[in-house]
Amino acid sequence: MSQISISVEKLSYWYGDLKAVNQISFEVAQGEILGFLGPNGAGKTTTQKMLTGQLRPKDGRATLLGFDVAKDTEEIHRRIGICFEQTNLYEQMNALENLQLFADLFGVNNFNGYALLKRVGLAGREKDKVAGYSKGMKQRLMVARSLVNTPSILFMDEPTSGLDPVSSESIRDIILEERKRGATIFLTTHDMWEADKLCDRVAFINEGSIAALDAPVNLKQQYGKRSLIAKVKSANGQLENREIALDTGKTAEEVSKLLSSERVLTLHSEEATLEDIFIKITGRRLTE
Numbered sequence: 052m053s054q055i056s057i058s059v060e061k062l063s064y065w066y067g068d069l070k071a072v073n074q075i076s077f078e079v080a081q082g083e084i085l086g087f088l089g090p091n092g093a094g095k096t097t098t099q100k101m102l103t104g105q106l107r108p109k110d111g112r113a114t115l116l117g118f119d120v121a122k123d124t125e126e127i128h129r130r131i132g133i134c135f136e137q138t139n140l141y142e143q144m145n146a147l148e149n150l151q152l153f154a155d156l157f158g159v160n161n162f163n164g165y166a167l168l169k170r171v172g173l174a175g176r177e178k179d180k181v182a183g184y185s186k187g188m189k190q191r192l193m194v195a196r197s198l199v200n201t202p203s204i205l206f207m208d209e210p211t212s213g214l215d216p217v218s219s220e221s222i223r224d225i226i227l228e229e230r231k232r233g234a235t236i237f238l239t240t241h242d243m244w245e246a247d248k249l250c251d252r253v254a255f256i257n258e259g260s261i262a263a264l265d266a267p268v269n270l271k272q273q274y275g276k277r278s279l280i281a282k283v284k285s286a287n288g289q290l291e292n293r294e295i296a297l298d299t300g301k302t303a304e305e306v307s308k309l310l311s312s313e314r315v316l317t318l319h320s321e322e323a324t325l326e327d328i329f330i331k332i333t334g335r336r337l338t339e
């Protein structure tokens with residue numbers, strides 16, 4: 052692995068008797084997008100809060116860029132961006148003022164608010180009061196705000212949750228641009244499609260533990276099955292599906308038999324989704 056940005060070792064947190072995060076360990080390389088994928092209550096937000104200094108770990112250790120999350124909070128905050136779902140924007144201020152306030156807080160003086168707002172699609176709305184923004188616009192502003200200090204690590208908690216497709220796509224584009232710039236991205240989501248599309252690696256989190264961690268393609272290879280689905284017209288004129296497993300020694304033979312014995316209308320390949328694999332590993336769905 053290239054240079055390590057995030058290093059987590061047996062990190063734990065509990066609320067009373069409830070073990071919300073239970074001895075998790077992983078590393079994230081610089082410039083990598085790690086997706087934290089799990090259902091409600093799995094421990095994603097608690098982990099993010101520990102990593103961003105909002106909760107002090109009860110046990111274990113984590114470092115960001117070599118700084119200890121439990122001790123070096125100020126050093127860390129200067130170098131990270133945080134974009135959490137619950138917006139805490141100043142509604143009575145405009146977008147530029149919101150960014151300026153944040154920049155002042157971090158002692159950033161070389162940032163260009165107009166350029167940043169243009170990047171997130173808010174050009175022309177810079178001086179409008181945030182109270183009048185739509186949910187998608189506020190989320191875009193949150194993204195802009197998380198980029199004010201050109202962060203080395205970007206934490207995003209469900210950044211596209213509940214947004215329209217255009218807003219979601221523009222936020223995903225920014226995540227990819229930030230990775231290109233060299234930022235490390237820690238993304239929590241329960242959207243398996245988003246995780247699959249965006250993330251270099253995905254951690255499945257369930258009941259406070261990491262159940263699997265790998266590149267989506269590797270998870271699919273290891274746990275999923277690929278198959279061919281043929282739509283055929285049967286003798287009585289009905290449309291029916293036939294499934295042939297791929298990656299077996301008999302695939303070619305079965306395809307040839309199917310094509311010679313049935314009237315095949317369409318043939319396409321299908322692979323397991325991350326949700327299928329999550330269920331296989333944990334016995335739970337991502338969305339209940």
Ligand SMILES: Nc1ncnc2c1ncn2[C@@H]1O[C@H](COP(=O)(O)OP(=O)(O)OP(=O)(O)O)[C@@H](O)[C@H]1O
Pocket residue numbers: 066069071089090091092093094095096097098241
């Ligand atoms: N402040 C709190 N007090 C008590 N229990 C909490 C608190 N915050 C979270 N929990 C519990 O800790 C567990 C992990 O919660 P967490 O919010 O980290 O999960 P999550 O994966 O982020 O879920 P979601 O997708 O719903 O945000 C859950 O059982 C939750 O009910």
